[in-house]
Amino acid sequence: MAVTATVSTTTPRSFIWLEKIANNFLLRRLVKAFFTIWIVTTLTFFIVRAMPGNAVDILIQDLTAAGMSADDARNQAASLLSINLNQPAHEQYLEYLANMVRGDFGKSYKSRGLKVADMIAAVLPWTLFSVGLSLLITFLLGVGLGALMAYKRDTWIDHLLSNLAATLDAVSPYLIGLLAILTLSVTWKIVPIQETRGALSPGIQPEFSLEFFADVFMHVKMLLLVYVLSSVGSWMLRMKSNTVSVLGEDYVTVAKARGLPDTRILTAYVGRNATLPLFTLLAISIGYVVGGSILLERLFTYRGVGFLLGDAIASRDYPVMQGVFLIMTVAVVFANLLADYLYGWLDPRIRISGGGQ
Amino acid sequence: MQPTLSVQNLSIEYQARRGRVQAIRNVSFEVHRGEALALIGESGSGKTTLGLGIVQLLPSTAKITQGKALYRRDTLTLDALTLQGKALREFRWKECAMVFQSALNALNPVLRIADQFGDTAKAHGYLQGRALQERAEQLLRMVRLDPERVWKSFPHELSGGMRQRVLIALGLLLEPQLLILDEPTTALDILTQRNIMDVLKELRAKLDFALIFISHDLSLAAELADRVATVYAGKIVEIADVATTFQDPHHPYTIGLINAVPTLRGAKEDLTSIPGSPPDLIELPPGCKFHPRCPLADYRCREQEPELEPIKPGHAVACWQWRSARAAMEKFRS
Ligand SMILES: Nc1ncnc2c1ncn2[C@@H]1O[C@H](COP(=O)(O)OP(=O)(O)O)[C@@H](O)[C@H]1O
Ligand SMILES: [Mg+2]
Numbered sequence A: 001m002a003v004t005a006t007v008s009t010t011t012p013r014s015f016i017w018l019e020k021i022a023n024n025f026l027l028r029r030l031v032k033a034f035f036t037i038w039i040v041t042t043l044t045f046f047i048v049r050a051m052p053g054n055a056v057d058i059l060i061q062d063l064t065a066a067g068m069s070a071d072d073a074r075n076q077a078a079s080l081l082s083i084n085l086n087q088p089a090h091e092q093y094l095e096y097l098a099n100m101v102r103g104d105f106g107k108s109y110k111s112r113g114l115k116v117a118d119m120i121a122a123v124l125p126w127t128l129f130s131v132g133l134s135l136l137i138t139f140l141l142g143v144g145l146g147a148l149m150a151y152k153r154d155t156w157i158d159h160l161l162s163n164l165a166a167t168l169d170a171v172s173p174y175l176i177g178l179l180a181i182l183t184l185s186v187t188w189k190i191v192p193i194q195e196t197r198g199a200l201s202p203g204i205q206p207e208f209s210l211e212f213f214a215d216v217f218m219h220v221k222m223l224l225l226v227y228v229l230s231s232v233g234s235w236m237l238r239m240k241s242n243t244v245s246v247l248g249e250d251y252v253t254v255a256k257a258r259g260l261p262d263t264r265i266l267t268a269y270v271g272r273n274a275t276l277p278l279f280t281l282l283a284i285s286i287g288y289v290v291g292g293s294i295l296l297e298r299l300f301t302y303r304g305v306g307f308l309l310g311d312a313i314a315s316r317d318y319p320v321m322q323g324v325f326l327i328m329t330v331a332v333v334f335a336n337l338l339a340d341y342l343y344g345w346l347d348p349r350i351r352i353s354g355g356g357q
Numbered sequence B: 001m002q003p004t005l006s007v008q009n010l011s012i013e014y015q016a017r018r019g020r021v022q023a024i025r026n027v028s029f030e031v032h033r034g035e036a037l038a039l040i041g042e043s044g045s046g047k048t049t050l051g052l053g054i055v056q057l058l059p060s061t062a063k064i065t066q067g068k069a070l071y072r073r074d075t076l077t078l079d080a081l082t083l084q085g086k087a088l089r090e091f092r093w094k095e096c097a098m099v100f101q102s103a104l105n106a107l108n109p110v111l112r113i114a115d116q117f118g119d120t121a122k123a124h125g126y127l128q129g130r131a132l133q134e135r136a137e138q139l140l141r142m143v144r145l146d147p148e149r150v151w152k153s154f155p156h157e158l159s160g161g162m163r164q165r166v167l168i169a170l171g172l173l174l175e176p177q178l179l180i181l182d183e184p185t186t187a188l189d190i191l192t193q194r195n196i197m198d199v200l201k202e203l204r205a206k207l208d209f210a211l212i213f214i215s216h217d218l219s220l221a222a223e224l225a226d227r228v229a230t231v232y233a234g235k236i237v238e239i240a241d242v243a244t245t246f247q248d249p250h251h252p253y254t255i256g257l258i259n260a261v262p263t264l265r266g267a268k269e270d271l272t273s274i275p276g277s278p279p280d281l282i283e284l285p286p287g288c289k290f291h292p293r294c295p296l297a298d299y300r301c302r303e304q305e306p307e308l309e310p311i312k313p314g315h316a317v318a319c320w321q322w323r324s325a326r327a328a329m330e331k332f333r334s
Helices: A002-009 A013-023 A025-050 A055-065 A070-081 A089-101 A116-151 A156-170 A173-187 A210-247 A250-257 A262-290 A294-299 A305-314 A318-346 A348-356 B047-054 B085-094 B113-123 B129-142 B160-172 B190-206 B218-224 B242-247 B252-259 B299-303 B322-333
Strands: B005-016 B019-031 B036-040 B062-073 B076-079 B096-099 B178-182 B210-215 B227-232 B235-241 B309-312 B315-317
Touching: A025 A089, A025 A318, A055 A070, A116 A156, A116 A210, A116 A262, A116 A305, A116 A318, A156 A210, A173 A210, A173 A294, A210 A262, A210 A294, A250 A262, A250 B085, A262 A318, A262 B113, A294 A305, A305 A318, B005 B047, B019 B047, B019 B062, B019 B210, B019 B235, B036 B047, B036 B218, B047 B062, B047 B096, B047 B178, B047 B210, B085 B096, B085 B113, B096 B160, B113 B129, B113 B160, B129 B160, B129 B190, B160 B178, B160 B190, B190 B218, B210 B218, B218 B242, B227 B242, B227 B252, B235 B242, B235 B252, B242 B252, B252 B322
Parallel strands: B036 B210, B036 B227, B096 B178, B178 B210
Antiparallel strands: B005 B019, B005 B062, B062 B076, B227 B235, B235 B315, B309 B315
16 A cells, blocks of 8 residues: 555656656747747748749749750759759758758849848848837837727727728738828928939948938838828727726726826826737737738838749749748747746746746 | 714716616615625616725716715724725725625636735735735635635636635625625525625624625525615615514615515415506606505605615615505505
8 A cells, every 4th residue: 555655646756857858938939939930941942942933943944044954954943043953842841941940041032142041131120120110109109099098988089090090900011111202202292202212322331320211211201100000090999999898997986986197007007008919919020020911012112022933933043031930930939039028027827827837 | 883884875876878877776775794685676676886986896888977985994984986006905804805796707817816816915015925815715714615625726617606705705805894796606506696685694703794685685684684774776775683674664665675575484375566566767756656556655655755764773764654554554455
């Protein structure tokens, strides 16, 4: 009897360790994140190759049309693009994975010889800057106006802002972009359209000077405006509905009964509880900061990641597409991870159930 | 001695889609220091509305159409219904604390109990830091909570009964002269309810505030109150000290309520509930609002509404038939 009792109650030390690792919240989430990234990378590899008219075929066709024999054209294309077409698909796949892990996304098919990683690195800062800044502005604006709408609900301010938000939310960003150009640049001529092309004017060097920042702002302002206009509506409406429901909570009435000052109720009682779910959304949105918008960056000729991806798709530049997709995936997956952690950190109710077990 | 609160001819209406809800109709009563007044009545009779009215926390659809709520402390007298801005904010909780019906969600979920005490103290320029904590711990022990366990907790880490007691302790923090408890035990299980009632009785013995105890449960009122006001359709229909209410009630509704209370010893057949349901507060019946359910109603009851009239010192009834009501009701039961 005594023997069986000891056996069943004391687990070997190593076992407890394993259990601890398996139960570790962060570790579990990390494993899940990497798994997601691997799946997406793999799918990208196969989907890209299953699509008709790939760049290699096009290059081979071009070369044959120029009078080369089929075999010569194949070899020439392979060496130009530094891929091994004779390898079976699964070996190509393994090599591709190994390269990806090393951060080597290969070379661009179109801009021959240019490394994909370098191409992305060159445009990424502009997209991070423009989308990141607009996200920040949108969030602050949305939270502020949403709370205002809730506090003033059923007054003319609320009706005006709600309708505006719903309209902005419904209209496509591209249309807002076109309208912005039509009104600001064409009709009223406030913002000359050619002035905003590119991310920087020629001859301006990135440095810590007023001239540089002024130029950066001049180029980004239209894009920023359209980003903000096209997404602020949904933030406003979300914040309004959150605030309205928090205002109906008992703890807000009790806070008033406790004689707390209005400012304290607005910030720590209403504001904090109403913005809690929005922080998750904000964190998730950060994942999309690296992508930018293909349509809008093209519309304003802003050379960011979206612009690069648009070009790559148009010319079937698979390595570039793969590279962009991969960094977007990584960003989105980690932003989600961040969102989970942020929420758990901000909301004590989750803090217990999420972290503890 | 001057009463701590004297409510005079108070009427409150809600503007609903179907019309005006007459939730409180011409109500007057007084509570003195150290006294507990129970407001009892079926749900929907307007008890919560009355409490919310006194601290001016009625929803925007509600309107106080007449009346006063005079609050007195020492030489200070003010009408709680006309307070505004800073004066109103200071009146709330420091002079009059109201613990709400649905206390489970009464504490901000993202703040620790310590911070909720801190907020309340700070808003009224009360103790801070170490001194506040000591005072709060003393109060928490008074409501039979372990301060160690509670002080740094978030509301969701506490059970319903614990949260209710935290709220009661918080209500006592600023030593208000008037405490309104709106159904403080309704959402809780029977054992927790017992516990809260014991806590409240202890507090009453130790402290010296005026208490308005709102409940639909007569047996709880019997335990805690010195006087009982029976509310029916937004009006006080009988008010008397607790012994009189239970032994010598004169309003058929009060009599019916008391008969409806199951006693441990009483046989099951004794339990007579009042037939029918409370009236629609939008389209009130003419005459006495209780007449459609009253076995004693006659032509006068159907046409004229009786006002609350004193029948003995400290005992008032609003019923045309109060002289014969007790005997007649006995007859109807058998
Ligand atoms: N916000 C409101 N709008 C309209 N009618 C209301 C509102 N709140 C309460 N009432 C009505 O007022 C009456 C009294 O309600 P209440 O004071 O909550 O009663 P009790 O607390 O006695 O249950 C009820 O008939 C109820 O339907
Ligand atoms: Mg109620």
